[in-house]
Amino acid sequence: MFDDFDLVDVSEITNEILFDIRYATDRNYFKKRFYENNICILRYGTTKKLIKANELLMNLGYRLKVWDAYRPLSVQKLMWDQIKDENFIAPPWRGSIHNRGAAVDVTLVKLNGEEVEMPTDFDDFTYKASIYYNDCSANAVKNRELLAKAMVQSGFKRIESEWWHFYDDEYKKYPIV
Ligand SMILES: C[C@@H](N)C(=O)N[C@H](C)C(=O)O
Numbered sequence: 629m630f631d632d633f634d635l636v637d638v639s640e641i642t643n644e645i646l647f648d649i650r651y652a653t654d655r656n657y658f659k660k661r662f663y664e665n666n667i668c669i670l671r672y673g674t675t676k677k678l679i680k681a682n683e684l685l686m687n688l689g690y691r692l693k694v695w696d697a698y699r700p701l702s703v704q705k706l707m708w709d710q711i712k713d714e715n716f717i718a719p720p721w722r723g724s725i726h727n728r729g730a731a732v733d734v735t736l737v738k739l740n741g742e743e744v745e746m747p748t749d750f751d752d753f754t755y756k757a758s759i760y761y762n763d764c765s766a767n768a769v770k771n772r773e774l775l776a777k778a779m780v781q782s783g784f785k786r787i788e789s790e791w792w793h794f795y796d797d798e799y800k801k802y803p804i805v
Pocket residue numbers: 696707715716717718724725726733751793
């Protein structure tokens with residue numbers, strides 16, 4: 629039906645994953661709406677991996693909630709202009725894996741959608757967002773690592789500076805669009 633390269637609306641492929649695309653609202657670090665539509669777009673190849681991670685988590689009583697997925701390069705430029713810190717935002721001349729439709733910002737919720745405790749909220753651009761930050765509750769660390777284990781088992785990689793950010797380990801086959 630789809631080719632791995634196709635950019636798809638993930639909600640048309642699965643209804644098991646929740647979406648709260650923060651940049652389609654002003655509930656984000658920038659307090660600004662960047663996207664016109666509240667749609668989660670990813671490469672189909674990446675979507676299949678996300679669905680696998682969600683299945684693993686559903687077996688444990690959780691599911692994924694997506695905060696960000698494909699991001700146009702024009703938005704990357706606007707964000708870079710305000711942050712200019714490569715720990716937290718990819719510079720537009722290199723491009724983000726979000727711009728390839730192969731990175732996703734996700735958190736864990738219970739099956740009924742109830743939030744679970746995590747070390748920080750989305751886009752906390754401080755050391756508290758690091759995957760090595762443990763000066764928070766043991767429950768928050770446990771939930772962060774549960775999320776990461778399911779994502780990594782499904783073909784994603786982590787970055788050190790943001791616990792919610794995961795990228796498809798085959799991202800290089802997808803160009804920036
Ligand atoms: C802006 C932030 N949510 C983000 O996505 N940062 C990563 C590193 C990126 O820009 O690729």
